[in-house]
Amino acid sequence: MRKSPLLRSPGWSTSPGGAGIVLQSSTGMVVEQSLCFNFPTTNNQAEYEACIAGLVIARDLGAKEILVCCDSLLVVSQANGEAQAKDPILEQYLAHLKRLASTFSKVEFRHVPRTQNDRADTLAKLASIGKPGLNGTVIQGTLALPYVADPERPVGQVMMPIGTEEDWRTPIIKYLRSGWLPEEKAEAKKLVRRASWYTIVNDDLFKRGFSTPLLKCLAKDRATYVLAEVHEGSCGHHPGGRSLARKVLRAGYYWPTLEKDAADHVKQCDPCQRHADLHNAPPARLSSLVSPWPFHQWGMDLLGPFDTAPGQLKYMVVAVDYYTKWIEAEPLATITSARVQRFFYKNVISRFGVPGVLVTDNGTQFTSKGFRDLLDGLHIKQRFTSVEHPQTNGQAESANRVILRGLRKRLGSAKGDWAE
Structure with missing residues (x-):
């Protein structure tokens, strides 16, 4: 250069x-x-x-x-x-x-x-x-x-001005710029009706919408790059096909085969296929756990040990609200009762107020006298899950699964970076 x-x-x-x-x-x-x-x-x-x-x-x-x-x-x-x-x-x-x-x-x-x-x-x-x-x-x-x-x-x-390459945007751009129409009447009528949803701003084609901002129209090569960036880029967390398509729309991009291309991209993603969920549980009747209002009922659980991260971090404590599905998580070097108490007070009580119910397992961190005294002093009811039946605290287990799956997809072999 x-x-x-x-x-x-x-x-x-x-x-x-x-x-x-x-x-x-x-x-x-x-x-x-x-x-x-x-x-x-x-x-x-x-x-x-x-x-x-x-x-x-x-x-x-x-x-x-x-x-x-x-x-x-x-x-x-x-x-x-x-x-x-x-x-x-x-x-x-x-x-x-x-x-x-x-x-x-x-x-x-x-x-x-x-x-x-x-x-x-x-x-x-x-x-x-x-x-x-x-x-x-x-x-x-x-x-x-x-x-x-x-x-x-x-x-x-x-x-790279638009119109230099023939793609799905070319007929619409020609019609909007010069009024060009195909010779077949059916195709011409279809193009006129379709072009009413589009406009040209600063030499770029955009799609209009009733409740959405203008969406920039992309060609096939740029669409592939946008899908990859949203799916596994710096801010991507490997969402599913439908979620990926909606994230692309929220980012301000559009092309006609967006939903199909998003589904195909997820099917071709190696980490997504390698770490996909395997549903082996037998069919059974579901029983709902209802929370009356936001931040009233929380579930807590511990994860680990992981590969040692900087700061000797090996464990993670997770809390999830049953109503809003909001997740709070923090990496820990040790999972003592004092550290769990500090996490619960700092990340849940100080931020969202005193909850009414807390669902935990029978771990020593949650059954210790110090932790139970903290809950009793704030009049928080503690409910324990059945032994060997984690489905009782299903919301926390689902949050754990989401976190673990995201870590596996994002990190690959760089296991020591999980805390960051």
């Missing part, structure tokens, strides 16, 4: 700058991009623009691991954490770069001499000349604004 050599001054340059980007896969496929900057910039900012644009293209092409070769030692040092960005604008660029790099499984920044970056240098010159068409094999684009000018704008949005 390379910025335009016309920007030699450390200050601002009013002449149009450019960037050259060369992407090469392990199979030998090469993608070249020439970008022209329609805004004043400095050398270092232009280098950041080139790096960010290159990562955006690599991400959209489906790359997972990438090696970034840049001839700016400053940018490489800041990206690798070896140097600090003291300039406020460069700090914003660095934050954008790190956020974008986190979407890859592996990113390495390496400094290369300018003599080894000659092809990117040529593409940067081509962009700064301002005469597109000089190289028919090169993709040429224009950035109207720097990435840090609008932090709310998704990174790389200006580089």
